[in-house]
Amino acid sequence: xxxxxxxxxxxxxxxxxxxxxxxxxxxxxxxxxxxxxxxxxxxxxxxxxxxxxxxxxxxxxxxxxxxxxxxxxxxxxxxxxxxxxxxxxxxxxxxxxxxxxxxxxxxxxxxxxxxxxxxxxxxxxxxxxxxxxxxxxxxxxxxxxxxxxxxxxxxxxxxxxxxxxxxxxxxxxxxxxxxxxxxxxxxxxxxxxxxxxxxxxxxxxxxxxxxxxxxxxxxxxxxxxxxxxxxxxxxxxxxxxxxxxxxxxxxxxxxxxxxxxxxxxxxxxxxxxxxxxxxxxxxxxxxxxxxxxxxxxxxxxxxxxxxxxxxxxxx
Amino acid sequence: xxxxxxxxxxxxxxxxxxxxxxxxxxxxxxxxxxxxxxxxxxxxxxxxxxxxxxxxxxxxxxxxxxxxxxxxxxxxxxxxxxxxxxxxxxxxxxxxxxxxxxxxxxxxxxxxxxxxxxxxxxxxxxxxxxxxxxxxxxxxxxxxxxxxxxxxxxxxxxxxxxxxxxxxxxxxxxxxxxxxxxxxxxxxxxxxxxxxxxxxxxxxxxxxxxxxxxxxxxxxxxxxxxxxxxxxxxxxxxxxxxxxxxxxxxxxxxxxxxxxxxxxxxxxxxxxxxxxxxxxxxxxxxxxxxxxxxxxxxxxxxxxxxxxxxxxxxx
Numbered sequence: 001x002x003x004x005x006x007x008x009x010x011x012x013x014x015x016x017x018x019x020x021x022x023x024x025x026x027x028x029x030x031x032x033x034x035x036x037x038x039x040x041x042x043x044x045x046x047x048x049x050x051x052x053x054x055x056x057x058x059x060x061x062x063x064x065x066x067x068x069x070x071x072x073x074x075x076x077x078x079x080x081x082x083x084x085x086x087x088x089x090x091x092x093x094x095x096x097x098x099x100x101x102x103x104x105x106x107x108x109x110x111x112x113x114x115x116x117x118x119x120x121x122x123x124x125x126x127x128x129x130x131x132x133x134x135x136x137x138x139x140x141x142x143x144x145x146x147x148x149x150x151x152x153x154x155x156x157x158x159x160x161x162x163x164x165x166x167x168x169x170x171x172x173x174x175x176x177x178x179x180x181x182x183x184x185x186x187x188x189x190x191x192x193x194x195x196x197x198x199x200x201x202x203x204x205x206x207x208x209x210x211x212x213x214x215x216x217x218x219x220x221x222x223x224x225x226x227x228x229x230x231x232x233x234x235x236x237x238x239x240x241x242x243x244x245x246x247x248x249x250x251x252x253x254x255x256x257x258x259x260x261x262x263x264x265x266x267x268x269x270x271x272x273x274x275x276x277x278x279x280x281x282x283x284x285x286x287x288x289x290x291x292x293x294x295x296x297x298x299x300x301x302x303x304x305x306x307x308x309x310x311x312x313x314x315x
Numbered sequence: 316x317x318x319x320x321x322x323x324x325x326x327x328x329x330x331x332x333x334x335x336x337x338x339x340x341x342x343x344x345x346x347x348x349x350x351x352x353x354x355x356x357x358x359x360x361x362x363x364x365x366x367x368x369x370x371x372x373x374x375x376x377x378x379x380x381x382x383x384x385x386x387x388x389x390x391x392x393x394x395x396x397x398x399x400x401x402x403x404x405x406x407x408x409x410x411x412x413x414x415x416x417x418x419x420x421x422x423x424x425x426x427x428x429x430x431x432x433x434x435x436x437x438x439x440x441x442x443x444x445x446x447x448x449x450x451x452x453x454x455x456x457x458x459x460x461x462x463x464x465x466x467x468x469x470x471x472x473x474x475x476x477x478x479x480x481x482x483x484x485x486x487x488x489x490x491x492x493x494x495x496x497x498x499x500x501x502x503x504x505x506x507x508x509x510x511x512x513x514x515x516x517x518x519x520x521x522x523x524x525x526x527x528x529x530x531x532x533x534x535x536x537x538x539x540x541x542x543x544x545x546x547x548x549x550x551x552x553x554x555x556x557x558x559x560x561x562x563x564x565x566x567x568x569x570x571x572x573x574x575x576x577x578x579x580x581x582x583x584x585x586x587x588x589x590x591x592x593x594x595x596x597x598x599x600x601x602x603x604x605x606x607x608x609x610x611x612x613x614x615x616x617x618x619x620x621x622x623x624x625x626x627x628x629x630x
Contacts, residue, residue: 149627155620156627185618187580188539190627217573217611218580220536224503252611258532265502265533296532296567303500305470311502 005268007233008256009043009209010036012284013064014079015253016241017057018048020291026060028287030067035283036238037068039276041256043075044068045098045235049085065092079144081112086126090139099123100144100180101169103162104151107182111146120168127173143169143177144211148194150185159194163201176206178233181222184215184252188225195229209233212254214240219254220262227268234259239281239293255295257281261302267310274302320583322548323571324358324524325351327599328379329394330568331556332372333363335606341375343602345382350598351553352383354591356571358390359383360413360550364400380407394459396427401441405454414438415459415495416484418477419466422497426461435483442488458484458492459526463509465500474509478516491521493548496537499530499567503540510544524548527569529555534569535577542583549574554596554608567609572596576612582625589617 046068047061068076077096080086089097101119102108130138148162166177198207210231212222223234237253260272361383362376383391392411395401404412416434417423445453463477481492513522525546527537538549552568575587
């Protein structure tokens with residue numbers, strides 16, 4: 001597989017679908033994931049191992065994980081809220097599991113119904129389980145630092161607290177941590193500062209990805225800042241669907257299509273064929289005809305004479 | 316007046332209103348401009364001195380300029396397509412006039428119905444006129460390099476051509492040049508490169524501002540790149556209304572409200588009170604009830620605990 005500069009991790013099938021009421025049929029999810037992988041997307045968060053009672057939209061996650069594993073070259077990621085979810089994700093064969101820890105403890109209690117100590121207990125148990133697995137069956141395990149840039153309930157989240165939680169997650173045995181702008185509060189300066197802080201605390205290799213929202217329109221500006229700082233994995237959602245249903249007003253992932261356009265235009269390789277990616281929208285629209293699909297690039301179309309690999313460099 | 320880090324030049328009354336069919340009543344324009352100046356906006360492009368036959372929406376520009384001049388501390392800018400327009404702008408008392416020169420000559424012919432040589436002739440005549448004025452009546456004169464990042468008609472616009480046109484405009488006597496992403500084709504890397512190129516050709520003080528569009532969602536990412544490069548003036552439009560009616564698909568200025576939110580959150584001073592700015596939307600909506608007003612920050616609201624002057628720095 002050809003080399004890439006930036007790994008785009010598509011989170012639409014998880015973060016997108018969990019935040020809309022319509023339940024996408026399992027076959028449509030498979031078609032979506034298949035089409036996106038075929039367009040060159042190398043990592044997809046395909047679902048979340050939460051009780052179906054809480055999120056019936058994602059009740060088929062185990063089946064989706066098993067299917068997605070059959071797609072060549074695709075890293076199959078899943079969210080797990082707790083030990084039980086991790087057990088199920090491992091059973092299903094996820095390549096990567098992410099457990100979100102809300103740095104705002106108020107949000108943690110509202111979102112996961114757990115205090116920090118209770119979340120960290122789950123992490124400890126998950127690592128114990130992972131340690132019993134043979135290396136080739138062990139998924140990578142990320143601790144996602146939610147509300148890292150501020151919280152709709154608490155307001156400002158102290159950066160020292162983010163760093164403390166990062167350290168704890170890694171000490172317990174997470175392979176890496178991620179910074180998550182759950183609430184769409186992040187700005188480029190804050191992002192640069194927080195990335196540097198976390199790196200100084202735990203090392204560059206322990207933080208490679210950020211999960212940004214576009215709630216206040218700063219999604220791509222933040223993505224740019226993260227990239228320029230040295231982040232190499234960016235989460236985004238096809239058509240920008242999705243968000244966090246437990247943080248009111250905090251909807252809206254970065255639109256994958258717009259992100260790929262920006263990276264392409266800057267000459268950064270993602271491995272994704274933008275034309276093919278734009279066609280994937282049809283698969284989603286067909287299955288979810290009543291849902292809005294966002295994206296400036298899809299609306300405006302590509303520039304005249306455009307091709308990926310850097311724009312405007314002709315002298 | 317307090318010091319600022321970034322000058323936001325509001326272009327809604329010109330770039331916004333010229334691209335919609337509804338004609339905003341003169342009194343409503345005055346109320347809009349008054350309210351925005353009162354919110355702390357220090358420069359507003361209030362209209363364009365084009366023949367009323369072509370843009371009846373802006374037929375009252377002379378009256379608007381005269382009114383805007385009564386607002387304390389406000390720099391009153393106007394677009395002029397040619398010598399005749401500049402004459403009228405000077406008569407009306409504009410503090411700043413901008414003549415757009417499309418670097419894509421195809422676009423120049425379509426937009427201004429003039430070749431490059433013809434546009435440069437107008438520039439020469441305008442400078443001759445300016446040179447006859449006493450210093451305190453002489454507006455500053457900017458040459459706007461339109462389609463600097465690509466053209467909907469020509470595709471890629473060679474960067475050497477942009478630099479050549481910048482040199483010519485300054486040699487003829489423009490006080491400065493601006494880079495204009497008329498078509499919404501710019502990306503952050505290209506923007507950084509082109510700013511550096513122009514600076515290396517004509518000097519830092521001759522290029523301080525960029526006019527960006529959000530056509531493909533990259534508006535704020537581009538604004539961030541320009542700022543970090545050292546640009547200090549950014550054009551934007553309240554509610555994101557506007558665009559270029561002669562470049563199909565190239566609508567959509569940066570939303571002033573989202574831009575101010577980003578700058579505020581980064582601790583960069585604009586002199587603008589964001590709460591007051593958000594209230595200005597009502598003035599526009601009342602006068603143009605059928606027009607869409609855009610903006611992520613207005614939709615989502617401000618973060619909990621937010622105040623301007625840098626977000627998230629608490630340790």
